[in-house]
Amino acid sequence: MLVFDNDDVKNALSMDVCLDAIEETYRDYGQGQAVNIPRADMLTPHPQEGYFYEFKTMSGAVPRYDICALRLSSSVIGFPTVLGTFRKEKVPAAPGNRWLGLIMLYRISNGELLCVFPDGYLQRMRVGATSGIGAKYMAVERAARVGILGSGFQAGSQLMAMCGVRKITEIKVYSPNRDHRYAFSVEMERELGVAVKPVGSAEEAVRDVDILVTASNAMVPLTKPEWLRPGMHVTSIRPIEIDDETFDRFDRIVKNSVEAEPLYYPMEGFKTPDTDVGWSTYQRERFPQLRILAEVVAGKIPGRQKPEEITYFLNSVGLGIQFAAVGAKFYDLARSRGLGKEIPTDWFLQTLHT
């Protein structure tokens, strides 16, 4: 049994590999050849007033790779007010001011636990790669300009993915914090070899682009319908960033999973500020027959039918098969490079069964 760290994942795993893994796996999933246990979140009070404990799990199995993945996180969370709005924040409460989020990979053919590693880096890569495959099947072929709202931890892998599926020549970045958007632009320009320009408003980032990515922490809609133009592809991680009028301008909408929200198990009578806002009631009513990306990749429904359509891919809720797919590729690469620390496999096996 091998234990890896985030640096191992970063060193071994490229966006191209992630894009291939997600595409292949979504094709399988769309054809009924992969399966998930949906994400479930459990919430309890924390000994310290104003904090909460959150435990999340999701799983997925991809027979093509002979891999089943479990992803879990065990977190202390708080709800501080940042720049006038409250946000959900994970507190680094574990020893050494750290967080806990883990991926475990299991071998389908014999059941054994192959490896355990933190989810931090791979999490971003699988989210980015999935938005990338969304754009591959839904954006216009000649898409070259990208606008992005947000410069936080999901933004970088979103841009890596867009550059992996289209010949991108220009990127505009808006986030409310000036320092953040400048630093992010410099970093991404270096990493991608594409011009990345920080801009002073959301409107400026959205106007005249072929692909709009929303990847912010905002708790309110960021877009206006008049900023969109025909032929655009829009992609978000959370639907809250899109207002209802903008939503009405989308000609084609595809989602990552059929679930509107994770399964939620709070302790009885227990409520935290509603920050992880799912699909709105309006959105749900308007699109009762929601289609998912796997159906597009498997060729069951079209991604885009006309050049002037405005398409939308909502990259939520996450699926366990994303971790199985990207994790399987990482595991093989890491093994071939001799990465990881070894723990005897039989520590995690038993001679009893239940």
Added chain:
Amino acid sequence: MLVFDNDDVKNALSMDVCLDAIEETYRDYGQGQAVNIPRADMLTPHPQEGYFYEFKTMSGAVPRYDICALRLSSSVIGFPTVLGTFRKEKVPAAPGNRWLGLIMLYRISNGELLCVFPDGYLQRMRVGATSGIGAKYMAVERAARVGILGSGFQAGSQLMAMCGVRKITEIKVYSPNRDHRYAFSVEMERELGVAVKPVGSAEEAVRDVDILVTASNAMVPLTKPEWLRPGMHVTSIRPIEIDDETFDRFDRIVKNSVEAEPLYYPMEGFKTPDTDVGWSTYQRERFPQLRILAEVVAGKIPGRQKPEEITYFLNSVGLGIQFAAVGAKFYDLARSRGLGKEIPTDWFLQTLHT
């Protein structure tokens, strides 16, 4: 982070400790002071014809103990025919002919992973202890005679638990395999210090006892209504063992969880023989307003109201809080005895968060 094995659990954990932990935790749960993510099972084909891969998770958090538990299993399964009926069988497919089932305990106050250990021994203890608490609140006070159907891996801890909550003086055991019931009787008599008698029929085991435990692998009902007598307490792990007419004779029915069955996620269009039979349609229709043991322990509903009532506790479906409760006690005992192998905690933590 500590890794334990089944022997550590067996050496450190007594049934009395498990009974206390389950009772305390069920009282909390009945008062809304503990929470679960329900059990979910995922199923895929296996590379070898006739076999399947099954991945199961369940979680629970008990703030009283500052513990959150995840229990998972990763198994290759087959459906051989044994003594004329098919059974679900876990194949020891992992290296060294082993199985994989794990419990992981997390600290609510800081999120860290405290320990990992196999679920084999603890699994039986938590099932036994829960049936024990069912009997504590539902059996008549003077219950002294126990009949048990089955001599397999759940039967032993069921008897340990009954002896932990009532002054048991005589036990009768029936299972279809003569050698099994004799060997089991000898072993349990030695372990419990109570007379344990193997008997030649289910009827003989059921007649004139105060507590009937069904803990077999049978795929068909084992009981007949005329074998019951007033004042009896009956407890099962799976409802299939009780036929509908017997069911109609129960005056009071309590279940372990509100779920009728685990959440089930098979790969599309995919079916295995239906062996893990849940609550029957008949049973479900007859008891739409099912009550759970936690409500009894918390004093919200009565366990038994009259000496002549026939009571029934169905110990399914399992709950994550059972693992949190019994796991928390085991962890403290194991720590105080210096058990386990240590792995650096920071291998399972990260400086990124998602």
